[in-house]
Amino acid sequence: MSYLSELRAALGTRPLFSVGASAAVQDERQRVLLQRRGDDGLWGLPGGGLELGETFEGAACRELNEETGLDTPLTFWQAVSGPHLYHRYPNGDQVYFVGGLCRGHLPAAALAQAAPDDSGETLELAWFDLAHLPTISANVNKQTLSLLRSEVGLPPLPLDWVPPKPTGEHLRELRAVVGPRPLFAPGANVLLRDEQGRVLLLRSGDMRRWTLPGGSMELGETFEQAARRELKEEAGLEVSELRALKLYIGPAYRFTYPHGDVVDYVSQLFEGQFMGGALTLPADEITEAAWFAPDQLPNAEELSGPLIGANLREWI
Template sequence: MSYLSELRAVVGPRPLFSVGASSVVQDETGRVLLQRRGDDGLWGLPGGGLEPGETFEEAARRELNEETGLDTPLAFWQALSGAHLYHRYPNGDQVYFVGGLCRGRLSAASLEHAVPDDDGETLALGWFGLNGLPTISANVNKQTLSLLRAEVGLPPLPLEPSPLPPVGEHMRELRALVGPRPLFAPGANVLLRDGEGRVLLVRQAHNGLWALPGGSMELGETFEQVARRELKEEAGVRVDELRPLRLYIGPQYRFTYPHGDVVDNVSQLFEAQFLGGELKLQAGEVTEAAWFAPADLPPEHGLSGPLIRANLSDWA
């Protein structure tokens, strides 16, 4: 049983994050490989949900092989998130996609050797020009194809309207239903730098360790919205520009909280410039804040988990 199926058995059709990967494969003329889906009969990119321990590239290549019988190296391109990526499946299950797009190439002739799955998930496969697309399923596919269309000067595809995201603390509410089991936790951290090139760290109340300002995504948020919200909540800071640096995903970024909850982080790291002003720390969550130069960072055992250690190691 897949990660998402296990959750569905407990929580039913309520909205969940679907952390997944899409295979954006083009041929030598720029046509894109699409599959006709078995659930709604419409067309989309090969892809599917991640299993714990997978990267976007690994999941995209696995799904491409499972759904088409084809294989090619795939490289991470970019991530998608946001309220417009809401989707309701024909069976009533609701998701907010957090997608990793991975690109690759195949020759047009390779489709002759495709072997679509026999479980009804793939009804047909085909190459399509970006100016002659069939009816596309789900906003996540439409946005992905719009990114490709923009590269050749074509307008974006219109998106289906999405409902307002639910209000609440998604992870806390989900934990009450599923317990401490590993959960994908999309989110963001921020390297906030001052005029001297130092970075802001905050000491977390729950473990006494140092971390970058950041946290988990709520349903419907983008990675950038998470970063801005967490900066404001934890340190009372607003910034003009957030520059994405790197997305961290994989088994090495799993984190276990002191109370036993386990998360597999899917985290976008941003960089921002501190514009001055007084820091206002979040009571009950943050006990202290300080600026650190690269050579003066806290020791590894004083940092909150493998994700923060990797963020700061890459920066330093």
């Protein structure tokens, strides 16, 4: 049973994050490979949900093979998130996609060797010119195709209506039902620098270790919205601009909290410039804040896990 299917067995059709990967494969004429889906009969990109421990590239290659029988190297392109990526499947299941878009190329003639698996997910496969697309399924496919269309000067595809953004603490609400089992935790961290090039670190109240401002995404948020909200909640600070640095995902970033909850982080790191203001720390969550010069960072044992270690090691 897949990761998402296991959650559905406990949680029903309620909105969940669907951490997924799409394969944007183009031929020598820049046509895009689309599949006609078995669930709604409409067209979309090959792709699907990640299993715990997978990367976006690995999942995109697996889904491409399962849904088309074809193989080609795929490279990570960009992440997508936000309220417009809500989708309700014909069976009633609701998701907010958090997607990793991957790209690759195949010759047009490769389609003759296509052999989708027998799951029924793929009814038909075809190459389509970006200017002449069929009826597309789900906003996540429309956004991806719009990004491709923008590269050749074509307008974006109109998106479907989306419902109001839900409220509540998504991860906490899931834990109340499924317990400490491993869960994907989409979220964001902020590498905030001051004029001297120092970086802001916060000491967490639960583990007493140093971490970056950041945390889990709520349903309907973008990565950037989550980063801004967490920076405000944890440090009382705002920034005018955030620059995306890298998306971290994969088995290296699994983390077990002291109370036993296990998460597989899907974490976008942003960089921002400190604009002044007083630090305001939530007493129940953050016990201390400090600015660290690049040559005075805490050692690995003082950091709250491999994700924060990688953030600092790669960007400081």
